[in-house]
Amino acid sequence: MTTEGRGLHAHVLENLGPAITAGEYPPGSVLRTDELAQRFEVSRTVIREAIRVLESMHLVESRRRVGVTVRPTEQWNVYDPQVIRWRLAGADRPRQLRSLTVLRSAVEPVAAGLAARYATAEQCAALTEQALGMVASSRGQQLEAYLVHDIAFHRIVLGASGNEMFARLGDVVAEVLSGRTHHQVMFEDPDPAAVTLHVQVAEAVREGNAARAEELTREIAVGALKELDVLAP
Numbered sequence: 001m002t003t004e005g006r007g008l009h010a011h012v013l014e015n016l017g018p019a020i021t022a023g024e025y026p027p028g029s030v031l032r033t034d035e036l037a038q039r040f041e042v043s044r045t046v047i048r049e050a051i052r053v054l055e056s057m058h059l060v061e062s063r064r065r066v067g068v069t070v071r072p073t074e075q076w077n078v079y080d081p082q083v084i085r086w087r088l089a090g091a092d093r094p095r096q097l098r099s100l101t102v103l104r105s106a107v108e109p110v111a112a113g114l115a116a117r118y119a120t121a122e123q124c125a126a127l128t129e130q131a132l133g134m135v136a137s138s139r140g141q142q143l144e145a146y147l148v149h150d151i152a153f154h155r156i157v158l159g160a161s162g163n164e165m166f167a168r169l170g171d172v173v174a175e176v177l178s179g180r181t182h183h184q185v186m187f188e189d190p191d192p193a194a195v196t197l198h199v200q201v202a203e204a205v206r207e208g209n210a211a212r213a214e215e216l217t218r219e220i221a222v223g224a225l226k227e228l229d230v231l232a233p
Helices: 003-021 033-040 044-056 081-088 093-118 121-136 143-160 170-182 192-207 210-231
Strands: 060-063 067-070
Touching (some): 003 033, 003 044, 033 044, 044 060, 081 093, 081 170, 093 143, 093 170, 093 192, 093 210, 121 143, 121 192, 143 170
Antiparallel strands (some): 060 067
């Protein structure tokens, strides 16, 4: 596909995907290729490429003599980072944030406990570096800089667990953290207590204290849920 084709394809996706996840096309809706090509002023080839991506996310399915049908919500690949991004951009953002934060609260404490057992010296050093980066950017409304360190911190914890299933959730957690920041579901400066907890998690992992690493990470998750009660009820 040419650069221009990729741009058109991305344009269609960035309009059609959010429309589907926001419910503008309810489950069972039929999307006609010709109508979409006319609406977006692109070729049917571009529409078909966009549809293939949506099919890979299980948002739609193509049927002969029927067309492209929007699938039921429970069949969507809700772990796909792009689907998460689209859903967080819609009206269902508070429920989506809560759902993802509950998922984090179930997984990340266990991952932190495992990281305390299995993290390498390099991973411990990287975790401490990111925690200190969070401290350095936690004041003065530096939320974008803070986000970079926050995402890296949680990716390291999940990866250092030694569990490949947990590690693959790094992209999911990154989208949650990015969504909170970019949709203003954050205070102007991060909660100082939460920042301190991240530093303490890094210390517990380095010390090999699995129980403490798990307990502290659970505190972070509980705090995140409390923040949602205030910022995205």
